[in-house]
Amino acid sequence: MPTIDRRAVITGIGVVAPGAIGRDPFWTLLRNGVTATRIITAFDADRHRCRVAAECDFDPIANGLTHREARAHDRVTQMALVAADEALRDSGLTIDGELAERTGTAVGSAVGGTTTMEREYTVLSDGGEHWVVDPSFATPHVHDYFLPSSLAASLARRAGALGPAAVISNGCTSGIDSVGYALEMIQRGEADVMVTGASDAPISPITLTCFDVIKATSIRNDTPESACRPFDRNRTGLILGEGSAILILEEAEHARRRGAHIYAEVAGHATRCNAFHMTGLSAQGAEMSEAIDHALSKARLNPTDIDYVNAHGSGTKQNDKHETEAVKRSLGEHAYRIPMTGIKSMIGHSLGAIGSLEIAACALAMQNKVVMPTANLFEQDPDCDLDYVPNIARDHDMKAVLTVGSGFGGFQSALVLTDLELAGRG
Template structure:
């Protein structure tokens, strides 16, 4: 019998609050968590708005040693992993620990601490030659993204394969896709997977500002990001983490686990076109969608909801609208499609996993979450983007897509086993 990968635990740290419930409540309310940046002085930046997490590692159970030796990016993942593992009901010991792996996605790793420490070492950027004696003892761990996976493994007790997947803004989908493949091929029975990023820092904001990808609507932070809206002016950075427990289906069924959804199909493509640009026809994303549907053995008409990348930039919104039309055909016009980045910001590599968590919760509750701040439809984006108000709908199969700098295009299909004959 073919092995299958199912989600049995979800943990979320997001700008809405700590945990699945505050996250779900924010999404279904149609509200946003974007605000004026408080983590540093952004007064000289084009964009001065972001979706920040109110996050205290000590209050959330991390030790002072853990907080000292790890960057914020690892801390977010460690807390989310703890919630996900508790939600799954698994206890990792003995043989199960050896059959449990870790796969975490991240686009920019320990940027926050590296930038701060480089500023100290270089005397605020004034010195080209730096004195390494001023470096903290854990700077090596901040520099290596692989430390994120090792910290999650250490926190949870997972002894199986461990990896960090870094493919830009599709990292959060790709890490879960990779984890699902390890479960399917028998390399692991359980995978602790997801993604994390803490990119709200001067250098990251500057990089997005200079290409004018961020919104400059600083006077009204709550409405700064407006996916699919005619008045949109760009994305808003966010931070956070979502971690899922993926488990082999028969293993989960035998122990009576709660199953949110099956990771039924996954695919990724690259457009080999431009570092930040997208072709208007959406062909590469459409190919990823088609391959993911094929992997799931589903017809396009089986899709009940599309979770959009929905970054709030014109080229992305039009690109993925075209891609969904190519892959779903006429069914695209009958299928609700929404994006959550207006609510929780664009947390780069983390957002794909945060969106998968949102999809799994949507399937569990029978609710399609809305696209916040959508009031004036872009005539070139003519699908049903579920503006501002959540909608009840039974969901049998859900498609989530991601698009990343470098030309990465990824797609994943989740299946609701409670509504599936298989």
């Protein structure tokens, strides 16, 4: 069972995001409210309902991978490796000897190697002409593209981590839940360090088609830079994104002994499933509220201790109202007194990766004492009646932050970050 005596802190952050490769450019983009959504360039999307996405201008070779590494890994793993390299440098850790045995890996992804798998099938089937394919035309790495577990294995090899390794694939809450799993590994004494976070590269014809079918994506193709409008009266849906955020999570005393820079403590995590509908959400937000309540309980915080909420903020009609109600249900009148913003308005929805990108953003916001804005919020929906910090960042001191996520299949997750010395937490 988790023990209250072992606490986990973030000592390293690495980011590959739309419009920003690296932790510092990522923070600058968010602080300035810059949107990275644009007409898709990765493939010809002219026949799709939605033709907008938040793409990463990511070159694996230019960002430190060898030609062999780039060939061996799908884009989802390439981005994770680059983010992990930055996170490890940031942490100042050298993982070897006994520490390697005490270092684990927990990484989230919703769709894994979809991009390369789709490309390989196109090659093997000669553009869909042949039902029976010739495997001799396949790359020798196709097996790794197919297995989600290869993502965790590749990160473990990169970091030299010999402890527990896992891939968490809970759809759009994967990036929160992977960090929650890493927290539990440290609390239980299974590891002293966890290389954690998430990565996803879903911008491909097959993924875009899936979202077209259910009409979840925005139809604002004529204004791609403002296509995603969380909490706005005129929002029309989400915008796909891609990217990776890798965090170094470390047992607090281990980090203190070596004088590590600590961004924040990961103080509590909870996840629930609404067992309701594959894509539908109840208007009252009860399931997300329950996840919030349990995360606060694990963090030993009261609702009034929360200083800021990072919203899921996908920009769909039902989600924005659902989580607004969930936050009010859990935080009560205090919800009206604190800011709540959605960064998907700027970097899109990278499915399994977004939860970790948002955790990284929250840690940076706490460090810089600045709340990121909700971009493209021009006319607030009356049904969404909280303070969403429209378009311009705001100075704000934060000791405790709540970030929430909602995923297809009914997944509802919440995670709390705090200042390590927050009063009342021991």
